[in-house]
Amino acid sequence: MNPALSIHIVPELGWTMLENQPVFGPGSVIQGHVRLADPSLLAHADRLRLIFHGSERTLYNPIHKNQFFGSQLTLWDNKQPPSMATAFDFTLQLPLVQFPPSINHDLYNCYYKLTVFLDCGGTTTFASKGVILRPFLETTRLQTPLMYGPLSIPALDYLPGDTLRINLSSPTRMRMTLEQTVAVNRAARKQKVKIVSTTSTELHLPLDLTPSFSFSPVVSVSYHLTVKIHASTGTRSVITWPIHIGTLSYGLRVDLPIYSVFSSAFDSENDGSALPLPVFLKADIDGDTLPQYEADHLPAYA
Structure with missing residues:
Protein backbone atom coordinates (compact mmCIF):
# COMPACT_ATOMS: atom_id res chain seq x y z
CA MET A 1 0.00 0.00 0.00
CA ASN A 2 1.28 3.46 -0.92
CA PRO A 3 1.40 5.59 2.27
CA ALA A 4 0.90 8.80 0.29
CA LEU A 5 -2.32 7.73 -1.48
CA SER A 6 -5.24 5.52 -0.53
CA ILE A 7 -8.71 4.65 -1.84
CA HIS A 8 -11.67 4.15 0.49
CA ILE A 9 -15.04 2.68 -0.61
CA VAL A 10 -18.30 3.26 1.26
CA PRO A 11 -19.45 -0.26 2.24
CA GLU A 12 -23.16 0.52 2.73
CA LEU A 13 -23.96 0.50 -1.02
CA GLY A 14 -22.70 -3.06 -1.61
CA TRP A 15 -24.84 -6.20 -1.67
CA THR A 16 -22.95 -7.79 1.18
CA MET A 17 -19.48 -7.89 2.71
CA LEU A 18 -16.79 -10.34 1.60
CA GLU A 19 -13.32 -10.30 3.15
CA ASN A 20 -14.18 -6.89 4.64
CA GLN A 21 -15.02 -5.54 1.18
CA PRO A 22 -18.45 -4.73 -0.27
CA VAL A 23 -19.71 -6.78 -3.23
CA PHE A 24 -21.22 -4.96 -6.22
CA GLY A 25 -23.18 -5.98 -9.31
CA PRO A 26 -24.83 -4.65 -12.48
CA GLY A 27 -26.14 -1.12 -12.00
CA SER A 28 -24.46 -0.69 -8.62
CA VAL A 29 -23.28 2.70 -7.42
CA ILE A 30 -19.81 2.75 -5.89
CA GLN A 31 -19.02 5.72 -3.69
CA GLY A 32 -15.86 6.57 -1.85
CA HIS A 33 -12.96 8.96 -1.65
CA VAL A 34 -9.28 9.22 -2.45
CA ARG A 35 -7.16 10.35 0.47
CA LEU A 36 -3.84 12.18 0.35
CA ALA A 37 -1.57 11.73 3.34
CA ASP A 38 -0.20 15.25 2.84
CA PRO A 39 -2.02 18.05 0.94
CA SER A 40 1.32 19.62 0.03
CA LEU A 41 1.73 16.78 -2.49
CA LEU A 42 -0.48 18.82 -4.83
CA ALA A 43 1.85 21.82 -4.75
CA HIS A 44 4.04 20.43 -7.54
CA ALA A 45 1.54 18.00 -9.09
CA PHE A 68 -13.53 -4.53 -20.62
CA PHE A 69 -13.15 -0.86 -19.81
CA GLY A 70 -10.93 1.84 -18.32
CA SER A 71 -13.08 4.75 -17.13
CA GLN A 72 -11.19 7.82 -15.87
CA LEU A 73 -12.02 10.77 -13.61
CA THR A 74 -9.78 13.78 -12.99
CA LEU A 75 -10.13 14.60 -9.31
CA TRP A 76 -7.86 17.66 -9.43
CA ASP A 77 -5.46 19.34 -11.85
CA ASN A 78 -3.12 22.32 -11.76
CA LYS A 79 -5.58 24.46 -13.71
CA GLN A 80 -7.63 24.66 -10.52
CA PRO A 81 -6.81 26.94 -7.58
CA PRO A 82 -4.30 25.55 -5.06
CA SER A 83 -5.95 23.07 -2.74
CA MET A 84 -5.24 21.93 0.79
CA ALA A 85 -7.82 19.15 0.57
CA THR A 86 -6.82 15.68 1.70
CA ALA A 87 -9.96 13.82 0.53
CA PHE A 88 -11.52 13.76 -2.94
CA ASP A 89 -14.94 12.14 -3.30
CA PHE A 90 -16.07 10.03 -6.25
CA THR A 91 -19.28 8.29 -7.34
CA LEU A 92 -19.19 5.55 -9.96
CA GLN A 93 -22.22 4.02 -11.71
CA LEU A 94 -21.81 0.50 -13.15
CA PRO A 95 -23.66 -0.37 -16.38
CA LEU A 96 -26.56 -2.84 -16.42
CA VAL A 97 -24.41 -5.49 -18.08
CA GLN A 98 -23.49 -9.01 -16.98
CA PHE A 99 -19.72 -9.25 -16.51
CA PRO A 100 -17.86 -12.33 -15.24
CA PRO A 101 -17.41 -12.36 -11.46
CA SER A 102 -14.12 -11.45 -9.83
CA ILE A 103 -11.95 -14.60 -10.03
CA ASN A 104 -8.36 -15.38 -9.16
CA HIS A 105 -7.78 -18.92 -10.47
CA ASP A 106 -4.86 -20.96 -11.81
CA LEU A 107 -6.44 -21.00 -15.29
CA TYR A 108 -8.25 -17.67 -15.44
CA ASN A 109 -8.27 -14.25 -13.80
CA CYS A 110 -10.99 -11.63 -13.87
CA TYR A 111 -10.46 -8.51 -11.83
CA TYR A 112 -11.85 -5.04 -11.31
CA LYS A 113 -9.90 -2.32 -9.57
CA LEU A 114 -9.71 1.37 -8.83
CA THR A 115 -6.31 3.01 -9.28
CA VAL A 116 -5.43 6.58 -8.33
CA PHE A 117 -2.51 8.34 -10.03
CA LEU A 118 -0.72 11.47 -8.84
CA ASP A 119 1.15 12.87 -11.85
CA CYS A 120 4.10 15.15 -11.04
CA GLY A 121 6.14 16.10 -14.09
CA GLY A 122 7.75 12.93 -15.36
CA THR A 123 6.97 10.83 -12.29
CA THR A 124 3.74 9.17 -11.20
CA THR A 125 2.71 7.86 -7.80
CA PHE A 126 -0.19 5.43 -7.67
CA ALA A 127 -2.24 3.20 -5.39
CA SER A 128 -4.87 0.55 -6.23
CA LYS A 129 -7.84 -1.10 -4.57
CA GLY A 130 -9.64 -4.18 -5.85
CA VAL A 131 -13.42 -4.13 -6.34
CA ILE A 132 -15.46 -7.34 -6.03
CA LEU A 133 -18.13 -7.74 -8.73
CA ARG A 134 -20.77 -10.44 -9.14
CA PRO A 135 -23.30 -10.85 -11.98
CA PHE A 136 -27.03 -11.34 -11.38
CA LEU A 137 -27.58 -15.11 -11.38
CA GLU A 138 -31.05 -16.52 -10.75
CA THR A 139 -31.90 -19.43 -8.48
CA THR A 140 -34.92 -21.73 -8.74
CA ARG A 141 -36.75 -23.64 -6.02
CA LEU A 142 -37.56 -27.34 -6.58
CA GLN A 143 -41.26 -28.18 -6.49
CA THR A 144 -40.53 -31.52 -4.81
CA PRO A 145 -37.31 -32.94 -3.32
CA LEU A 146 -35.15 -35.20 -5.49
CA MET A 147 -35.05 -38.80 -4.23
CA TYR A 148 -32.42 -41.52 -4.51
CA GLY A 149 -32.96 -44.57 -2.33
CA PRO A 150 -32.87 -43.42 1.31
CA LEU A 151 -31.53 -40.03 0.22
CA SER A 152 -33.39 -36.85 -0.71
CA ILE A 153 -32.25 -33.31 -1.43
CA PRO A 154 -34.70 -30.37 -1.23
CA ALA A 155 -32.83 -27.94 -3.51
CA LEU A 156 -30.11 -27.76 -6.15
CA ASP A 157 -29.76 -23.96 -6.24
CA TYR A 158 -28.04 -22.06 -3.44
CA LEU A 159 -26.34 -18.79 -2.58
CA PRO A 160 -22.79 -18.46 -1.19
CA GLY A 161 -22.97 -18.82 2.58
CA ASP A 162 -26.06 -21.08 2.47
CA THR A 163 -26.24 -24.48 4.15
CA LEU A 164 -26.86 -27.42 1.81
CA ARG A 165 -28.90 -30.13 3.53
CA ILE A 166 -29.85 -33.66 2.56
CA ASN A 167 -32.27 -36.03 4.28
CA LEU A 168 -31.77 -39.73 5.06
CA SER A 169 -34.75 -42.00 5.63
CA SER A 170 -32.64 -44.66 7.35
CA PRO A 171 -29.39 -44.63 9.33
CA THR A 172 -26.34 -45.08 7.11
CA ARG A 173 -22.76 -43.91 6.74
CA MET A 174 -22.21 -41.32 4.06
CA ARG A 175 -19.93 -38.56 2.82
CA MET A 176 -20.87 -35.67 0.57
CA THR A 177 -18.42 -33.50 -1.32
CA LEU A 178 -18.88 -30.33 -3.34
CA GLU A 179 -16.52 -30.00 -6.32
CA GLN A 180 -15.91 -26.96 -8.51
CA THR A 181 -15.02 -27.22 -12.20
CA VAL A 182 -13.42 -24.28 -14.02
CA ALA A 183 -13.27 -24.69 -17.82
CA VAL A 184 -11.56 -22.19 -20.13
CA ASN A 185 -11.42 -21.63 -23.89
CA ARG A 186 -14.48 -23.72 -24.72
CA ALA A 187 -13.46 -26.46 -22.27
CA ALA A 188 -10.03 -26.86 -23.89
CA ARG A 189 -8.70 -27.08 -20.35
CA LYS A 190 -10.49 -27.90 -17.11
CA GLN A 191 -9.57 -28.02 -13.47
CA LYS A 192 -11.59 -29.69 -10.73
CA VAL A 193 -11.08 -28.87 -7.08
CA LYS A 194 -12.75 -30.09 -3.91
CA ILE A 195 -14.43 -27.15 -2.18
CA VAL A 196 -15.81 -28.71 0.98
CA SER A 197 -16.64 -32.19 2.29
CA THR A 198 -18.50 -33.60 5.29
CA THR A 199 -19.85 -36.83 6.78
CA SER A 200 -22.90 -35.05 8.22
CA THR A 201 -26.13 -34.21 6.40
CA GLU A 202 -25.29 -30.49 6.31
CA LEU A 203 -22.71 -28.81 4.10
CA HIS A 204 -21.89 -25.17 4.78
CA LEU A 205 -21.06 -23.30 1.57
CA PRO A 206 -18.22 -20.76 1.80
CA LEU A 207 -19.28 -17.12 1.62
CA ASP A 208 -16.55 -16.40 -0.96
CA LEU A 209 -17.72 -19.17 -3.31
CA THR A 210 -17.51 -18.08 -6.96
CA PRO A 211 -21.02 -18.29 -8.47
CA SER A 212 -21.89 -20.71 -11.29
CA PHE A 213 -21.92 -19.16 -14.75
CA SER A 214 -21.53 -20.20 -18.37
CA PHE A 215 -22.44 -17.03 -20.28
CA SER A 216 -18.80 -16.11 -20.95
CA PRO A 217 -17.21 -17.30 -24.22
CA VAL A 218 -13.93 -17.66 -22.32
CA VAL A 219 -14.67 -19.40 -19.02
CA SER A 220 -17.35 -21.30 -17.13
CA VAL A 221 -17.68 -22.30 -13.48
CA SER A 222 -19.87 -25.21 -12.38
CA TYR A 223 -20.40 -27.39 -9.30
CA HIS A 224 -21.35 -30.99 -8.55
CA LEU A 225 -22.34 -32.61 -5.28
CA THR A 226 -21.19 -36.21 -4.88
CA VAL A 227 -22.76 -38.33 -2.14
CA LYS A 228 -21.23 -41.71 -1.25
CA ILE A 229 -23.51 -44.00 0.75
CA HIS A 230 -22.26 -47.03 2.72
CA ALA A 231 -25.28 -49.14 3.65
CA SER A 232 -25.32 -51.47 6.67
CA THR A 233 -25.60 -54.41 4.25
CA GLY A 234 -22.13 -53.59 2.94
CA THR A 235 -23.29 -52.20 -0.39
CA ARG A 236 -22.02 -48.84 -1.60
CA SER A 237 -23.60 -46.36 -3.98
CA VAL A 238 -22.59 -43.00 -5.40
CA ILE A 239 -24.88 -40.26 -6.67
CA THR A 240 -23.92 -36.95 -8.23
CA TRP A 241 -26.15 -33.89 -8.56
CA PRO A 242 -25.37 -30.62 -10.38
CA ILE A 243 -25.40 -27.71 -7.94
CA HIS A 244 -26.03 -24.15 -9.07
CA ILE A 245 -24.55 -21.29 -7.04
CA GLY A 246 -26.45 -18.09 -7.80
CA THR A 247 -26.48 -14.53 -6.50
CA LEU A 248 -30.24 -13.78 -6.45
CA SER A 249 -32.78 -15.24 -4.03
CA TYR A 250 -35.56 -17.54 -5.23
CA GLY A 251 -38.12 -15.81 -7.44
CA LEU A 252 -36.01 -12.83 -8.53
CA ARG A 253 -35.66 -12.61 -12.31
CA VAL A 254 -33.43 -10.46 -14.52
CA ASP A 255 -32.88 -10.03 -18.25
CA LEU A 256 -29.63 -8.16 -18.85
CA PRO A 257 -27.24 -8.22 -21.83
CA ILE A 258 -23.97 -10.15 -21.63
CA TYR A 259 -20.71 -8.24 -22.00
CA SER A 260 -19.58 -10.38 -24.95
CA VAL A 261 -22.49 -9.34 -27.24
CA PHE A 262 -21.02 -5.82 -27.49
CA SER A 263 -18.07 -4.65 -29.51
CA SER A 264 -15.00 -3.54 -27.60
CA ALA A 265 -15.11 -0.12 -25.98
CA PHE A 266 -11.62 0.39 -27.43
CA ASP A 267 -12.67 -0.29 -31.04
CA SER A 268 -12.46 3.04 -32.85
CA GLU A 269 -14.64 1.70 -35.67
CA ASN A 270 -17.55 0.43 -33.57
CA ASP A 271 -20.99 0.94 -35.11
CA GLY A 272 -22.76 2.13 -31.98
CA SER A 273 -22.88 -1.32 -30.38
CA ALA A 274 -19.92 -0.66 -28.07
CA LEU A 275 -19.92 -2.02 -24.55
CA PRO A 276 -21.62 0.38 -22.09
CA LEU A 277 -19.04 1.78 -19.71
CA PRO A 278 -18.96 2.55 -16.00
CA VAL A 279 -19.51 6.27 -15.56
CA PHE A 280 -18.12 8.62 -12.94
CA LEU A 281 -20.99 10.86 -11.87
CA LYS A 282 -20.48 14.55 -11.24
CA ALA A 283 -21.30 15.80 -7.77
CA ASP A 284 -24.62 17.66 -7.66
CA ILE A 285 -23.73 20.86 -5.86
CA ASP A 286 -27.34 22.03 -5.61
CA GLY A 287 -28.56 18.52 -4.84
CA ASP A 288 -32.10 17.21 -4.56
CA THR A 289 -32.26 18.01 -0.88
CA LEU A 290 -35.11 19.24 1.26
CA PRO A 291 -35.19 22.94 2.20
CA GLN A 292 -33.67 23.83 5.52
CA TYR A 293 -36.16 23.50 8.36
CA GLU A 294 -36.65 26.43 10.72
CA ALA A 295 -38.25 25.95 14.11
CA ASP A 296 -40.53 29.00 13.82
CA HIS A 297 -42.08 28.44 10.37
CA LEU A 298 -42.63 25.85 7.66
CA PRO A 299 -39.94 25.54 4.97
CA ALA A 300 -40.57 27.12 1.57
CA TYR A 301 -40.76 24.43 -1.12
CA ALA A 302 -40.05 25.44 -4.70
Missing part, protein backbone atom coordinates in the same frame (compact mmCIF):
# COMPACT_ATOMS: atom_id res chain seq x y z
CA ASP A 46 0.00 18.18 -12.54
CA ARG A 47 -3.15 16.23 -11.74
CA LEU A 48 -4.80 13.63 -9.54
CA ARG A 49 -6.82 11.07 -11.52
CA LEU A 50 -8.79 7.92 -10.78
CA ILE A 51 -9.29 4.99 -13.18
CA PHE A 52 -11.73 2.09 -12.84
CA HIS A 53 -10.39 -0.87 -14.79
CA GLY A 54 -11.81 -4.30 -15.62
CA SER A 55 -10.03 -7.16 -17.42
CA GLU A 56 -10.01 -10.91 -17.95
CA ARG A 57 -7.24 -13.25 -19.10
CA THR A 58 -6.45 -16.92 -19.39
CA LEU A 59 -3.19 -18.06 -17.83
CA TYR A 60 -1.95 -20.66 -20.31
CA ASN A 61 -1.24 -20.72 -24.05
CA PRO A 62 -2.94 -19.52 -26.11
CA ILE A 63 -3.24 -16.52 -23.80
CA HIS A 64 -6.52 -14.64 -24.08
CA LYS A 65 -6.58 -11.04 -22.82
CA ASN A 66 -9.59 -8.77 -22.83
CA GLN A 67 -9.87 -5.36 -21.20
Whole structure:
Protein backbone atom coordinates (compact mmCIF):
# COMPACT_ATOMS: atom_id res chain seq x y z
CA MET A 1 0.00 0.00 0.00
CA ASN A 2 1.28 3.46 -0.92
CA PRO A 3 1.40 5.59 2.27
CA ALA A 4 0.90 8.80 0.29
CA LEU A 5 -2.32 7.73 -1.48
CA SER A 6 -5.24 5.52 -0.53
CA ILE A 7 -8.71 4.65 -1.84
CA HIS A 8 -11.67 4.15 0.49
CA ILE A 9 -15.04 2.68 -0.61
CA VAL A 10 -18.30 3.26 1.26
CA PRO A 11 -19.45 -0.26 2.24
CA GLU A 12 -23.16 0.52 2.73
CA LEU A 13 -23.96 0.50 -1.02
CA GLY A 14 -22.70 -3.06 -1.61
CA TRP A 15 -24.84 -6.20 -1.67
CA THR A 16 -22.95 -7.79 1.18
CA MET A 17 -19.48 -7.89 2.71
CA LEU A 18 -16.79 -10.34 1.60
CA GLU A 19 -13.32 -10.30 3.15
CA ASN A 20 -14.18 -6.89 4.64
CA GLN A 21 -15.02 -5.54 1.18
CA PRO A 22 -18.45 -4.73 -0.27
CA VAL A 23 -19.71 -6.78 -3.23
CA PHE A 24 -21.22 -4.96 -6.22
CA GLY A 25 -23.18 -5.98 -9.31
CA PRO A 26 -24.83 -4.65 -12.48
CA GLY A 27 -26.14 -1.12 -12.00
CA SER A 28 -24.46 -0.69 -8.62
CA VAL A 29 -23.28 2.70 -7.42
CA ILE A 30 -19.81 2.75 -5.89
CA GLN A 31 -19.02 5.72 -3.69
CA GLY A 32 -15.86 6.57 -1.85
CA HIS A 33 -12.96 8.96 -1.65
CA VAL A 34 -9.28 9.22 -2.45
CA ARG A 35 -7.16 10.35 0.47
CA LEU A 36 -3.84 12.18 0.35
CA ALA A 37 -1.57 11.73 3.34
CA ASP A 38 -0.20 15.25 2.84
CA PRO A 39 -2.02 18.05 0.94
CA SER A 40 1.32 19.62 0.03
CA LEU A 41 1.73 16.78 -2.49
CA LEU A 42 -0.48 18.82 -4.83
CA ALA A 43 1.85 21.82 -4.75
CA HIS A 44 4.04 20.43 -7.54
CA ALA A 45 1.54 18.00 -9.09
CA ASP A 46 0.00 18.18 -12.54
CA ARG A 47 -3.15 16.23 -11.74
CA LEU A 48 -4.80 13.63 -9.54
CA ARG A 49 -6.82 11.07 -11.52
CA LEU A 50 -8.79 7.92 -10.78
CA ILE A 51 -9.29 4.99 -13.18
CA PHE A 52 -11.73 2.09 -12.84
CA HIS A 53 -10.39 -0.87 -14.79
CA GLY A 54 -11.81 -4.30 -15.62
CA SER A 55 -10.03 -7.16 -17.42
CA GLU A 56 -10.01 -10.91 -17.95
CA ARG A 57 -7.24 -13.25 -19.10
CA THR A 58 -6.45 -16.92 -19.39
CA LEU A 59 -3.19 -18.06 -17.83
CA TYR A 60 -1.95 -20.66 -20.31
CA ASN A 61 -1.24 -20.72 -24.05
CA PRO A 62 -2.94 -19.52 -26.11
CA ILE A 63 -3.24 -16.52 -23.80
CA HIS A 64 -6.52 -14.64 -24.08
CA LYS A 65 -6.58 -11.04 -22.82
CA ASN A 66 -9.59 -8.77 -22.83
CA GLN A 67 -9.87 -5.36 -21.20
CA PHE A 68 -13.53 -4.53 -20.62
CA PHE A 69 -13.15 -0.86 -19.81
CA GLY A 70 -10.93 1.84 -18.32
CA SER A 71 -13.08 4.75 -17.13
CA GLN A 72 -11.19 7.82 -15.87
CA LEU A 73 -12.02 10.77 -13.61
CA THR A 74 -9.78 13.78 -12.99
CA LEU A 75 -10.13 14.60 -9.31
CA TRP A 76 -7.86 17.66 -9.43
CA ASP A 77 -5.46 19.34 -11.85
CA ASN A 78 -3.12 22.32 -11.76
CA LYS A 79 -5.58 24.46 -13.71
CA GLN A 80 -7.63 24.66 -10.52
CA PRO A 81 -6.81 26.94 -7.58
CA PRO A 82 -4.30 25.55 -5.06
CA SER A 83 -5.95 23.07 -2.74
CA MET A 84 -5.24 21.93 0.79
CA ALA A 85 -7.82 19.15 0.57
CA THR A 86 -6.82 15.68 1.70
CA ALA A 87 -9.96 13.82 0.53
CA PHE A 88 -11.52 13.76 -2.94
CA ASP A 89 -14.94 12.14 -3.30
CA PHE A 90 -16.07 10.03 -6.25
CA THR A 91 -19.28 8.29 -7.34
CA LEU A 92 -19.19 5.55 -9.96
CA GLN A 93 -22.22 4.02 -11.71
CA LEU A 94 -21.81 0.50 -13.15
CA PRO A 95 -23.66 -0.37 -16.38
CA LEU A 96 -26.56 -2.84 -16.42
CA VAL A 97 -24.41 -5.49 -18.08
CA GLN A 98 -23.49 -9.01 -16.98
CA PHE A 99 -19.72 -9.25 -16.51
CA PRO A 100 -17.86 -12.33 -15.24
CA PRO A 101 -17.41 -12.36 -11.46
CA SER A 102 -14.12 -11.45 -9.83
CA ILE A 103 -11.95 -14.60 -10.03
CA ASN A 104 -8.36 -15.38 -9.16
CA HIS A 105 -7.78 -18.92 -10.47
CA ASP A 106 -4.86 -20.96 -11.81
CA LEU A 107 -6.44 -21.00 -15.29
CA TYR A 108 -8.25 -17.67 -15.44
CA ASN A 109 -8.27 -14.25 -13.80
CA CYS A 110 -10.99 -11.63 -13.87
CA TYR A 111 -10.46 -8.51 -11.83
CA TYR A 112 -11.85 -5.04 -11.31
CA LYS A 113 -9.90 -2.32 -9.57
CA LEU A 114 -9.71 1.37 -8.83
CA THR A 115 -6.31 3.01 -9.28
CA VAL A 116 -5.43 6.58 -8.33
CA PHE A 117 -2.51 8.34 -10.03
CA LEU A 118 -0.72 11.47 -8.84
CA ASP A 119 1.15 12.87 -11.85
CA CYS A 120 4.10 15.15 -11.04
CA GLY A 121 6.14 16.10 -14.09
CA GLY A 122 7.75 12.93 -15.36
CA THR A 123 6.97 10.83 -12.29
CA THR A 124 3.74 9.17 -11.20
CA THR A 125 2.71 7.86 -7.80
CA PHE A 126 -0.19 5.43 -7.67
CA ALA A 127 -2.24 3.20 -5.39
CA SER A 128 -4.87 0.55 -6.23
CA LYS A 129 -7.84 -1.10 -4.57
CA GLY A 130 -9.64 -4.18 -5.85
CA VAL A 131 -13.42 -4.13 -6.34
CA ILE A 132 -15.46 -7.34 -6.03
CA LEU A 133 -18.13 -7.74 -8.73
CA ARG A 134 -20.77 -10.44 -9.14
CA PRO A 135 -23.30 -10.85 -11.98
CA PHE A 136 -27.03 -11.34 -11.38
CA LEU A 137 -27.58 -15.11 -11.38
CA GLU A 138 -31.05 -16.52 -10.75
CA THR A 139 -31.90 -19.43 -8.48
CA THR A 140 -34.92 -21.73 -8.74
CA ARG A 141 -36.75 -23.64 -6.02
CA LEU A 142 -37.56 -27.34 -6.58
CA GLN A 143 -41.26 -28.18 -6.49
CA THR A 144 -40.53 -31.52 -4.81
CA PRO A 145 -37.31 -32.94 -3.32
CA LEU A 146 -35.15 -35.20 -5.49
CA MET A 147 -35.05 -38.80 -4.23
CA TYR A 148 -32.42 -41.52 -4.51
CA GLY A 149 -32.96 -44.57 -2.33
CA PRO A 150 -32.87 -43.42 1.31
CA LEU A 151 -31.53 -40.03 0.22
CA SER A 152 -33.39 -36.85 -0.71
CA ILE A 153 -32.25 -33.31 -1.43
CA PRO A 154 -34.70 -30.37 -1.23
CA ALA A 155 -32.83 -27.94 -3.51
CA LEU A 156 -30.11 -27.76 -6.15
CA ASP A 157 -29.76 -23.96 -6.24
CA TYR A 158 -28.04 -22.06 -3.44
CA LEU A 159 -26.34 -18.79 -2.58
CA PRO A 160 -22.79 -18.46 -1.19
CA GLY A 161 -22.97 -18.82 2.58
CA ASP A 162 -26.06 -21.08 2.47
CA THR A 163 -26.24 -24.48 4.15
CA LEU A 164 -26.86 -27.42 1.81
CA ARG A 165 -28.90 -30.13 3.53
CA ILE A 166 -29.85 -33.66 2.56
CA ASN A 167 -32.27 -36.03 4.28
CA LEU A 168 -31.77 -39.73 5.06
CA SER A 169 -34.75 -42.00 5.63
CA SER A 170 -32.64 -44.66 7.35
CA PRO A 171 -29.39 -44.63 9.33
CA THR A 172 -26.34 -45.08 7.11
CA ARG A 173 -22.76 -43.91 6.74
CA MET A 174 -22.21 -41.32 4.06
CA ARG A 175 -19.93 -38.56 2.82
CA MET A 176 -20.87 -35.67 0.57
CA THR A 177 -18.42 -33.50 -1.32
CA LEU A 178 -18.88 -30.33 -3.34
CA GLU A 179 -16.52 -30.00 -6.32
CA GLN A 180 -15.91 -26.96 -8.51
CA THR A 181 -15.02 -27.22 -12.20
CA VAL A 182 -13.42 -24.28 -14.02
CA ALA A 183 -13.27 -24.69 -17.82
CA VAL A 184 -11.56 -22.19 -20.13
CA ASN A 185 -11.42 -21.63 -23.89
CA ARG A 186 -14.48 -23.72 -24.72
CA ALA A 187 -13.46 -26.46 -22.27
CA ALA A 188 -10.03 -26.86 -23.89
CA ARG A 189 -8.70 -27.08 -20.35
CA LYS A 190 -10.49 -27.90 -17.11
CA GLN A 191 -9.57 -28.02 -13.47
CA LYS A 192 -11.59 -29.69 -10.73
CA VAL A 193 -11.08 -28.87 -7.08
CA LYS A 194 -12.75 -30.09 -3.91
CA ILE A 195 -14.43 -27.15 -2.18
CA VAL A 196 -15.81 -28.71 0.98
CA SER A 197 -16.64 -32.19 2.29
CA THR A 198 -18.50 -33.60 5.29
CA THR A 199 -19.85 -36.83 6.78
CA SER A 200 -22.90 -35.05 8.22
CA THR A 201 -26.13 -34.21 6.40
CA GLU A 202 -25.29 -30.49 6.31
CA LEU A 203 -22.71 -28.81 4.10
CA HIS A 204 -21.89 -25.17 4.78
CA LEU A 205 -21.06 -23.30 1.57
CA PRO A 206 -18.22 -20.76 1.80
CA LEU A 207 -19.28 -17.12 1.62
CA ASP A 208 -16.55 -16.40 -0.96
CA LEU A 209 -17.72 -19.17 -3.31
CA THR A 210 -17.51 -18.08 -6.96
CA PRO A 211 -21.02 -18.29 -8.47
CA SER A 212 -21.89 -20.71 -11.29
CA PHE A 213 -21.92 -19.16 -14.75
CA SER A 214 -21.53 -20.20 -18.37
CA PHE A 215 -22.44 -17.03 -20.28
CA SER A 216 -18.80 -16.11 -20.95
CA PRO A 217 -17.21 -17.30 -24.22
CA VAL A 218 -13.93 -17.66 -22.32
CA VAL A 219 -14.67 -19.40 -19.02
CA SER A 220 -17.35 -21.30 -17.13
CA VAL A 221 -17.68 -22.30 -13.48
CA SER A 222 -19.87 -25.21 -12.38
CA TYR A 223 -20.40 -27.39 -9.30
CA HIS A 224 -21.35 -30.99 -8.55
CA LEU A 225 -22.34 -32.61 -5.28
CA THR A 226 -21.19 -36.21 -4.88
CA VAL A 227 -22.76 -38.33 -2.14
CA LYS A 228 -21.23 -41.71 -1.25
CA ILE A 229 -23.51 -44.00 0.75
CA HIS A 230 -22.26 -47.03 2.72
CA ALA A 231 -25.28 -49.14 3.65
CA SER A 232 -25.32 -51.47 6.67
CA THR A 233 -25.60 -54.41 4.25
CA GLY A 234 -22.13 -53.59 2.94
CA THR A 235 -23.29 -52.20 -0.39
CA ARG A 236 -22.02 -48.84 -1.60
CA SER A 237 -23.60 -46.36 -3.98
CA VAL A 238 -22.59 -43.00 -5.40
CA ILE A 239 -24.88 -40.26 -6.67
CA THR A 240 -23.92 -36.95 -8.23
CA TRP A 241 -26.15 -33.89 -8.56
CA PRO A 242 -25.37 -30.62 -10.38
CA ILE A 243 -25.40 -27.71 -7.94
CA HIS A 244 -26.03 -24.15 -9.07
CA ILE A 245 -24.55 -21.29 -7.04
CA GLY A 246 -26.45 -18.09 -7.80
CA THR A 247 -26.48 -14.53 -6.50
CA LEU A 248 -30.24 -13.78 -6.45
CA SER A 249 -32.78 -15.24 -4.03
CA TYR A 250 -35.56 -17.54 -5.23
CA GLY A 251 -38.12 -15.81 -7.44
CA LEU A 252 -36.01 -12.83 -8.53
CA ARG A 253 -35.66 -12.61 -12.31
CA VAL A 254 -33.43 -10.46 -14.52
CA ASP A 255 -32.88 -10.03 -18.25
CA LEU A 256 -29.63 -8.16 -18.85
CA PRO A 257 -27.24 -8.22 -21.83
CA ILE A 258 -23.97 -10.15 -21.63
CA TYR A 259 -20.71 -8.24 -22.00
CA SER A 260 -19.58 -10.38 -24.95
CA VAL A 261 -22.49 -9.34 -27.24
CA PHE A 262 -21.02 -5.82 -27.49
CA SER A 263 -18.07 -4.65 -29.51
CA SER A 264 -15.00 -3.54 -27.60
CA ALA A 265 -15.11 -0.12 -25.98
CA PHE A 266 -11.62 0.39 -27.43
CA ASP A 267 -12.67 -0.29 -31.04
CA SER A 268 -12.46 3.04 -32.85
CA GLU A 269 -14.64 1.70 -35.67
CA ASN A 270 -17.55 0.43 -33.57
CA ASP A 271 -20.99 0.94 -35.11
CA GLY A 272 -22.76 2.13 -31.98
CA SER A 273 -22.88 -1.32 -30.38
CA ALA A 274 -19.92 -0.66 -28.07
CA LEU A 275 -19.92 -2.02 -24.55
CA PRO A 276 -21.62 0.38 -22.09
CA LEU A 277 -19.04 1.78 -19.71
CA PRO A 278 -18.96 2.55 -16.00
CA VAL A 279 -19.51 6.27 -15.56
CA PHE A 280 -18.12 8.62 -12.94
CA LEU A 281 -20.99 10.86 -11.87
CA LYS A 282 -20.48 14.55 -11.24
CA ALA A 283 -21.30 15.80 -7.77
CA ASP A 284 -24.62 17.66 -7.66
CA ILE A 285 -23.73 20.86 -5.86
CA ASP A 286 -27.34 22.03 -5.61
CA GLY A 287 -28.56 18.52 -4.84
CA ASP A 288 -32.10 17.21 -4.56
CA THR A 289 -32.26 18.01 -0.88
CA LEU A 290 -35.11 19.24 1.26
CA PRO A 291 -35.19 22.94 2.20
CA GLN A 292 -33.67 23.83 5.52
CA TYR A 293 -36.16 23.50 8.36
CA GLU A 294 -36.65 26.43 10.72
CA ALA A 295 -38.25 25.95 14.11
CA ASP A 296 -40.53 29.00 13.82
CA HIS A 297 -42.08 28.44 10.37
CA LEU A 298 -42.63 25.85 7.66
CA PRO A 299 -39.94 25.54 4.97
CA ALA A 300 -40.57 27.12 1.57
CA TYR A 301 -40.76 24.43 -1.12
CA ALA A 302 -40.05 25.44 -4.70
